[in-house]
Amino acid sequence: MEKVKKPLKETRQVSDILDMSSLKWRIEADGLELLVQGFKEKKILGRKCHKCGSVYVPGLSFCRKCFITIEDVVEVSKKGKIACYTASLADVRGNPVENITVSVQVNLDGSDSWLMGHLEIDDWKKVYVGMPAEVVLREETNGTLADMVCFRPI
Amino acid sequence: MRNVAIISVGYNGRFVAKRPDVNIPELIQPAVANAIKKTKLKYSDIGVVVEGNMPTFEGINYPHLWFSDHIGAAGKPVLRISTGGTTGMSVFQGGYYCVASGMFDVAMVIGWEKHDEGDAQVGLIGIVLPEAFSMFQFGPDMGGGGTGMMGGLSSTGGASFQALSYLHRAKGTPDHIDKMAAQARSNAAKNPYAHLQHPNCTAADIAKTPMVSYPLRYGHTCPASCGACVMLLVAEEKVKKFADTDRVAWVKAVATASSDATTGNLVDGQINDPAEQAICEKIAAPKAYKMAGIQNPKKEIQMCEVYDGFAHQELMWPEKLHLVDNSCKAIDEGRLAIDGDMPVNPSGGVVSTNAIGASAMVRVAEASLQIMGMAEGGHQVPRRVKNALAHGWGGLFQFVTITILGDEPVKR
């Protein structure tokens, strides 16, 4: 015999709000600044740690491995390999979406970090880990993140 | 170093999605009462209380202040520890250090979450809000589509990167994740405290659920639960006095390690593969095994409870913990089942029950119940568990905590 579950008593509800606009933050954005400055000249710029040699893109002026401030700017290749990817096939509620988008994290040649972005590809099933891809910048770059259109398979 | 034993575990009841009948302290209190009931302890014997949850999920700063009177903490030392997903185990380890340090003989640890009071999704996005919004100052989002950025920032998006990267390394397929999720849901059906219970769930059942973010389906993700877990820890000299059972679980090792964010770190430049988890494989796990005196974890450990917010992690973590060589192969061979040779999450895991602040503690609690032989409802591992491992992860895929329990204290 199945047990009949008694519904839980609904007690009153009261509310409160954490208004995020009551907070402010200052963020050090050396990495993004360098990245968009590079876009202007159609370059991908990062920072290299003078101690351990790690290259970060976006390149903040801090090496977390060595715990030091770093300043050396280096240019890395626009080409790299897809380190991992995902395809958004549904929205947050689980409903299928019509325009399937592919997000990738790409390890650009010459860098030790991964750059995240959108991959332009006709069929998401063709993507694989290790697939060569390159950064696509728009024709006229003006030094914003929007200069980077997407990644494209090579 | 003093040896510390877990003498009792208490849950508030079955973990569920909504508890409209109680407020937060009323949710937690029965877990405290249940833990104490199974011992010879009185409230006055408890030396210190250690508590934790995810504070922004319920919007209460230092919530332990409020439920002082409900958890036997009024007039007592209370320590609050909160470290994201690992909170439960960080709290447990806090309790361990309270006793191991010699400062206290008895510690009560509490991990809880009442997800129906707040918005967990907003709470999770809150991890990266300042960084994400700072990007707008450099023009619209990278990648043009919006998903490029947010896909990496939402928890499921980050996890799907990890899942694919893991499958690539382990040469597995998404079917393996379906299988793992099915095993978790079936195990949960044998655990009276689990949230999502699905008796005899099959991989085909899971494969029917919609794909959220490739390769992760709805059936691979965890629910948001309301629940609390409480454990009582006592010093070796006091075990006989307070324990109501001959079989207690001894803490053999504790370890933790953190890196920077391994997904969603858009401002700083991410430098770790989220599926690499060197903090676990190379730092925390070796440290824990050394402390526990375990040379061959595959042989010496009989079961594990890993923190699997997403089903693929139940495959990944046993590998990173040196318990299984290849989990995809192991699940095909049935070795990860309750009656297998390395049972993973007999409780159903986090993927079946997730009250975040409690989740990592529940891993320790379940591991200890397996050692005590007290896992209820048919999820007890059939062979004698001499050593068990509990694991938690948190943050942006960047924290790891490990606890190893045994049926005998370590001779130090």
Add this chain to the structure above:
Amino acid sequence: MAEHKIVNSFVGLQFIYNYRVGEYLDKYLDGLQSKKILGITCPECERVLVPPRSMCGKCNAKTKKWVTLKPVGTLKNFTISHVEIEQGEIKDREKPVIIGQIKLEGADSLLTAKIEGVSPKEVKTGLKVKAVFKDTTEGTLQDLDHFEPVK
């Protein structure tokens, strides 16, 4: 040292929380709706707690017997509040408000409430006060509007 690029980040979002009051406070609010103040007794130390809750922290015992308290009591302590806090900003009140701690007859804990009908200059501890409810009650804490001196 090199200058660093610093950006100000601003987030126009809100975290919204909906809290359940639980069985005990729910019953207390039912009481306020019918213009009654309810307390609950600890079976061990026999303290009568108001507002009521499920546990007595002194004895770690479940509270049991509900009591309807007389809506009169003594002012034990008070402060004259000149400001209120709104989303973390300290704003001046239009006029000062007396916030008192009242020991209701038959209760053991002090209830915090607004005191009206007496000027900030004249208010004194020891004052006998009585509860004044809103005309139309809605089952919220605001139903118990304030306390005023017993004439």
Add this chain to the structure above:
Amino acid sequence: MDRKVAIVGYKQTKYLEQNENPRERMVMNLVQSLLQDMKITRDDIGTFILSCSDFQDGRTISECFMIPWVGAYMKDVSKVDSDSANAVLYAMMRILSGNYETALVVSWAMGGSEFRSPRVMDFELDPIYERQAKLVNEITAAALQAQAYMAKSKLTEEQLAALAVKNLRNGARNPLALRKKADATAKDILSSRPLASPLRELHAYTPADGACAVLLASEEKARELTKNPVWIKGVGFCQDTYYLGERDLVKMDSLQKAAKTAYKMAGITDPAKKIGVSELHTTFVSQEPIFAEALGLIPKNAGPNAVSKGALEIEGKTPINPSGGPQAANPLMVSGLIRIAEACTQLRGEAGEHQVKKTPRLALAHGQIGMAAQHNVVFVLGN
């Protein structure tokens, strides 16, 4: 306990309305300079205990992005979500267990520039009663406590103002302090903005940006690292019931219990004689005599007498908050750690202008959270 734990190094930032750096770099600079002073690297640190809050940092899992900036990349870290004095306590217990030889405690807050302290404090209230009733907040709770004390001990408003004057004067002698006024008078205090009687703006803490780091070590390691370790002689912590109406706000049970435990551990029976200087986490100056009595530093109801005799001044018999205390600068939860660092500077005789006259042998540091100090931590430190 067969081990002893010492504080071997500490470092504070200057406390400002807005630090010139964002929190990440502010903390990195601080930790780097401490490591340089100690002539060690981040690899020499066994465990990191952070103390920060999601509500103060305005983000979920506030330590998430800070891990690399405190030097803890790929290291052992935990976080105490409470007043930072609790973090020192946890770090100490980790060393006592024998698992670690060194522990670095780091706490930070941008209380001056990024968040509004009163909002953070409001979130400490229970959401179903006090937050809905909108009567109790950090100001009214402290005011009720102050009123109760004044009624009992007959402390006057002028004496309360004298305490605030003392702290502003002390602040002027502390190079790190934010609010300071060497020539402050009682009139300045009594004419400042009224908050809730008897409290006014100049009785209150001063929100500030700032960070503090403290390095702990086991006995053996401490002797290796420094010539003058400060020993943790005793520690106690305790939490009271939440409900204001059930607490004796003047007696302060939880502070008394915490002190009792700390004194017992330190082997002190007469704290008034033995403790040379105290740094207390007072959100409002009215808490100074209340805490001092609960801690046994002055006799019961002796607050008015102590104030009029100047006993709590830097040159007095029972110096309290020679740094100016939280009234001079208070980056909310960092306060407990600052109190500990300040107690250490006094013990080492490094406090300069705000050094107490006779270099003390024992110092007391205190941390607290909650309305009218519901939760208290007491440290007895000595060299």
